[in-house]
Amino acid sequence: MANVQSLDPSASPLDYYGWELRRQREAHGLRQGQLGEIIFCTGSLIGQIETTKKVPTRDFSERLDAALGTDGVFSRLVGLVLRSQLPTWFQQYADMEAKATYISTYQAQLVYGLLQTEEYARAVLLTGMPDDLEGLLAARLERQRILEREQPPLAWAILDEAVLHRPIGGREVMRNQLARLLEFTRHRWMRIQVLPFSAGEHSSLAGSFTSMRFENDPDIIYTEDLISGHMTANPETIREAARRYAHLQAAALSVEDSAALITRVMEERYGDRSEPEERGVA
Numbered sequence: 001m002a003n004v005q006s007l008d009p010s011a012s013p014l015d016y017y018g019w020e021l022r023r024q025r026e027a028h029g030l031r032q033g034q035l036g037e038i039i040f041c042t043g044s045l046i047g048q049i050e051t052t053k054k055v056p057t058r059d060f061s062e063r064l065d066a067a068l069g070t071d072g073v074f075s076r077l078v079g080l081v082l083r084s085q086l087p088t089w090f091q092q093y094a095d096m097e098a099k100a101t102y103i104s105t106y107q108a109q110l111v112y113g114l115l116q117t118e119e120y121a122r123a124v125l126l127t128g129m130p131d132d133l134e135g136l137l138a139a140r141l142e143r144q145r146i147l148e149r150e151q152p153p154l155a156w157a158i159l160d161e162a163v164l165h166r167p168i169g170g171r172e173v174m175r176n177q178l179a180r181l182l183e184f185t186r187h188r189w190m191r192i193q194v195l196p197f198s199a200g201e202h203s204s205l206a207g208s209f210t211s212m213r214f215e216n217d218p219d220i221i222y223t224e225d226l227i228s229g230h231m232t233a234n235p236e237t238i239r240e241a242a243r244r245y246a247h248l249q250a251a252a253l254s255v256e257d258s259a260a261l262i263t264r265v266m267e268e269r270y271g272d273r274s275e276p277e278e279r280g281v282a
Helices: 013-027 032-038 043-050 058-068 073-084 088-099 118-126 133-148 161-165 171-186 235-251 255-270
Strands: 102-107 154-160 190-195 209-213 220-224 229-232
Touching: 013 043, 013 058, 013 073, 032 043, 058 073, 073 088, 073 133, 088 133, 088 220, 088 229, 102 235, 118 133, 118 171, 154 161, 154 235, 161 190, 161 255, 171 190, 171 255, 190 235, 190 255, 209 235, 220 235
Parallel strands: 102 154, 154 190
Antiparallel strands: 102 209, 209 220, 220 229
């Protein structure tokens, strides 16, 4: 087993977390198994996190703080750890997303990341065959915490109707995901519209994009290709994106009619059935 004391705590947030966990545990005179019993996990998990073999979760960190009396140290540190698990090319976007005061997004293929359920996100991330699925999943769920702030960013999501029909993860996962979308009909800061198939050709057939506004920084447009993401603050691009988004909003169903469509698809396509579920593999 690797000796966590040989880790350089300045190497990464994950290394620092493991180093600090070992330091705090030993300062309290606890063995790994003893600490595991206190916070309801195995001593093996404690050891794996101390040696950076496992990425800690927020729940784990909150239980650590309670058990060790560390005044929220691990709860604060875990945000940095999880952010560091995101792909390098995505980390800058996540930083800007966390600072945004207004987010507007059009999604042609998938539910917007901030709105995904855990199981839907897991199924999406699995398609990339990642080396550390659990770390990526925890990082994605951590991003969603910006919607739980006392004053979150104002957000507007337009989802292509295809997003509702594509069975990511299977019927039960999709039913829960659409139910999750419906929960946001009562959310003060989030609005969801669906761009119906009946809209035909529209202003963003080229694909998905996200706009972000900030208090003291220029607006940013974010897009993705097969390999990575791209951000720009080019004023002409910003104006063109705003024009296209206005057309998308005009062509999309109202918030109320969008909720009705989501409900109908959820019941008709993903409702309880007695026959076995069939899923194709691409």
